[in-house]
Amino acid sequence: MWQEYAIILVRGIGLGSVYALIAMSFNIVKVSSGILNFAQGNMFVLGGMMAYGFVAFFGQPSLGVWILLIPVAAIVIAVLLTIQGYLTMLPLSYSDDQQSWLITTMAVSIIIGAILLLVQGPNALMVRSIFANIPVFGMRVPAPFLMAIGLALFWYVVLQWFLSKTLTGLAISALWQDPVAGRAAGLKVRRLQLLAFGISGLIVGSAGFVSAPIITLASDSAVAYVLNGFVALVIGGVASNTGALIAGPLVGVAAMLATFKLGGEFQGLVSMLILVTILLIRPEGIFGSTAARRV
Amino acid sequence: MRGYHRKNRALLHRAALMSAVAASAFAFAGPLSAQSKEPIKLGILTAFTGSDAISGRNGAIGVKMAVDEINKAGGILGRQLVIVQGDDQSDPTAAVNEARRLATQEKVELLFGPQSSQRTLAVLPVLNETKIAQIATSGSLDLTPQKGPYMFTVQSNAADQGYHMAHYVTDTLKAKTVGILTDNGAQALSGVAYIKKELEAGGAKVTGVQEFPFRSEDKTAQLLSLKSGNPEALIIWANTPEDLGVLLNNLSDIGWDDVPLAGPNATVMQASGAAKIADKALFEKVAGVAYRGWTYCPGDDVVNSPYVKFKERLKAANPDSYKDLLPAIVGYSYDGIMILKAAVEATGGTDPEKIRVWIENNADKVPTVSGPMKASAESHFLAGKEVMTPIVNPLNTNEQGLFMRADCK
Numbered sequence A: 001m002w003q004e005y006a007i008i009l010v011r012g013i014g015l016g017s018v019y020a021l022i023a024m025s026f027n028i029v030k031v032s033s034g035i036l037n038f039a040q041g042n043m044f045v046l047g048g049m050m051a052y053g054f055v056a057f058f059g060q061p062s063l064g065v066w067i068l069l070i071p072v073a074a075i076v077i078a079v080l081l082t083i084q085g086y087l088t089m090l091p092l093s094y095s096d097d098q099q100s101w102l103i104t105t106m107a108v109s110i111i112i113g114a115i116l117l118l119v120q121g122p123n124a125l126m127v128r129s130i131f132a133n134i135p136v137f138g139m140r141v142p143a144p145f146l147m148a149i150g151l152a153l154f155w156y157v158v159l160q161w162f163l164s165k166t167l168t169g170l171a172i173s174a175l176w177q178d179p180v181a182g183r184a185a186g187l188k189v190r191r192l193q194l195l196a197f198g199i200s201g202l203i204v205g206s207a208g209f210v211s212a213p214i215i216t217l218a219s220d221s222a223v224a225y226v227l228n229g230f231v232a233l234v235i236g237g238v239a240s241n242t243g244a245l246i247a248g249p250l251v252g253v254a255a256m257l258a259t260f261k262l263g264g265e266f267q268g269l270v271s272m273l274i275l276v277t278i279l280l281i282r283p284e285g286i287f288g289s290t291a292a293r294r295v
Numbered sequence B: 001m002r003g004y005h006r007k008n009r010a011l012l013h014r015a016a017l018m019s020a021v022a023a024s025a026f027a028f029a030g031p032l033s034a035q036s037k038e039p040i041k042l043g044i045l046t047a048f049t050g051s052d053a054i055s056g057r058n059g060a061i062g063v064k065m066a067v068d069e070i071n072k073a074g075g076i077l078g079r080q081l082v083i084v085q086g087d088d089q090s091d092p093t094a095a096v097n098e099a100r101r102l103a104t105q106e107k108v109e110l111l112f113g114p115q116s117s118q119r120t121l122a123v124l125p126v127l128n129e130t131k132i133a134q135i136a137t138s139g140s141l142d143l144t145p146q147k148g149p150y151m152f153t154v155q156s157n158a159a160d161q162g163y164h165m166a167h168y169v170t171d172t173l174k175a176k177t178v179g180i181l182t183d184n185g186a187q188a189l190s191g192v193a194y195i196k197k198e199l200e201a202g203g204a205k206v207t208g209v210q211e212f213p214f215r216s217e218d219k220t221a222q223l224l225s226l227k228s229g230n231p232e233a234l235i236i237w238a239n240t241p242e243d244l245g246v247l248l249n250n251l252s253d254i255g256w257d258d259v260p261l262a263g264p265n266a267t268v269m270q271a272s273g274a275a276k277i278a279d280k281a282l283f284e285k286v287a288g289v290a291y292r293g294w295t296y297c298p299g300d301d302v303v304n305s306p307y308v309k310f311k312e313r314l315k316a317a318n319p320d321s322y323k324d325l326l327p328a329i330v331g332y333s334y335d336g337i338m339i340l341k342a343a344v345e346a347t348g349g350t351d352p353e354k355i356r357v358w359i360e361n362n363a364d365k366v367p368t369v370s371g372p373m374k375a376s377a378e379s380h381f382l383a384g385k386e387v388m389t390p391i392v393n394p395l396n397t398n399e400q401g402l403f404m405r406a407d408c409k
Helices: A003-034 A040-058 A063-089 A098-121 A143-165 A167-177 A179-184 A188-209 A222-236 A241-262 A265-281 B002-037 B053-072 B090-103 B116-129 B156-170 B186-201 B220-227 B242-254 B267-275 B306-317 B329-348 B351-367
Strands: A134-136 A139-141 B041-045 B081-087 B110-112 B133-136 B151-153 B177-183 B204-213 B233-237 B286-289 B388-392
Touching: A003 A040, A003 A134, A003 A143, A003 A167, A003 A188, A003 A222, A003 A241, A003 B220, A040 A063, A040 A188, A063 A098, A063 A265, A098 B116, A098 B388, A139 A143, A139 A188, A139 B242, A143 A167, A143 A188, A143 A222, A143 A241, A167 A179, A167 A188, A179 A188, A179 B204, A222 A241, A241 A265, A241 B220, A241 B329, A265 B204, B041 B090, B041 B204, B041 B233, B041 B306, B053 B156, B053 B329, B081 B090, B081 B242, B090 B110, B090 B116, B110 B177, B110 B329, B116 B151, B116 B186, B133 B329, B133 B351, B156 B286, B177 B220, B186 B204, B186 B233, B204 B220, B220 B242, B233 B351, B242 B267, B267 B286, B267 B329, B286 B329, B306 B329, B329 B351
Parallel strands: B041 B081, B041 B110, B110 B133, B133 B151, B177 B204, B177 B233
Antiparallel strands: A134 A139, B286 B388
């Protein structure tokens, strides 16, 4: 019996790590510009589609090539996200105090989805993993589940180091506290915000590529990933990468445990229940922080 | 003089009356003859976008193929068929809006679609109100003649598919304990009660029931839950190739790939897509339910099968995209239009009431490629229990692409 729980734990954490990665990519943009980029889901799917495209054109890559392709996918998505960030923030150059980003990011998401539908049709793309399944507790787990866990830890460490140990990272963190003061202090705010968009692209691009064999790559599948990433973001606490790292797997494991013990119809309900409970008890999220504001 | 004038006026009145009658006769005759030459507007209301666009694309190709053949042969009652498309976006709300547009603005006389139960149920009030004869491809048991008097469906319903799945498990596999795993679509969920009933009638016990959302990444939790009941066989209802492929991989991952599986019609149609991510060996224990027209037993005259001939025509009409098509969906959509055509010809028009009565009594006389179809006043499911049959290993087709029936001697 314990093997079943162990397998659920491993797979739940693996899938939850994907949500954690999306939540972290939300965070870096949110910290720098206050924007929640709803196009992240489709950018994540695009990362996965790059894995499909490579296999379709060049065949199954060797391990060395596959490892080299991760940064390639990450950089391509980072460039796309930087361009998207530039377009999203164009209207904000007239006034920071507006919500046009809400429409812009959703519009980009819809446009990407429509392009994907036109280019590859309604069928979901399916990618075979180049790795053999890994034996765990007498059963097997597809390697991408474990790689997603590793990637989430990798990006968590990188982001923590970058945001707390480098001048550029500290400048981005400062924008979260007070962008006006940051600008007054001479920070190149727009440049930092675009950099944050780029970093978020590196995260979702690499996440999509690595987890391609275990995710659904279709023109309409991004919504589910954005939603789960957003749930992980809110539960963990907006702007907290530690929160994202813990909340993502929490959502993944809770959904799988609910399915195992109660039934598949409770899979989505449980993560929403956790979300509502957290919002009632601790609206700022598990690791979120509240700040005093003069009114 | 006065008498002359009176007589003259009477003559004038008579002449005016005759002119008016003649003029109105001309006026009537004009539109009537023009009307008889007017094309028949056939609406296609299906998913060109969204999660169900695979069905929509294939369904639309089947309809267009039927329309091309009908128009080349002179149309219906001398009238050409013209297609008017509506995209329901795989969404019931959008389906209702498009149904209203097709019915009231485009004024279609016949309709094909929608291709899922949720959307078909959603549009029925609109089509009942506007009285349009309709061929859908949906399998929910809620689609009764009372709810949709002018709606017929070429999709086998959940109960009939469930009947074959359950009897394959109890009669062929002789399993005494069975687990059930379905997606969370209306068709699959509505079939569970019937599957349970048939399993119990066959002497089998249901050890567990589980469901999963469409296109979910992992079904391990559901499978582990079912495995704990230790069933001898599984009934699985997955409607997309991704779900079927993931399910088979998950079974293999947890070391349970020796359990025999019985799936619905979708298993047969989606197996080749699922094989892109699941090893072919995993399909050896998979059975599905197919239209009789798609099947064979060794010794059958397969070369002259209407379905085989149809696939050859489909390939000739779509040489570049044929490999990406699902001939099964294309085929039964084509059949639906051919049944509508026969009904319009036989009743002399597009009166939905007459079409309804004709199809209820005569659908079995229409040659179809998927297998003999039949309806009645009690059921508008054209692909009933007799049309369907269990098949084994949906990847193991013969040279003509036909599936081997489970009851072959």
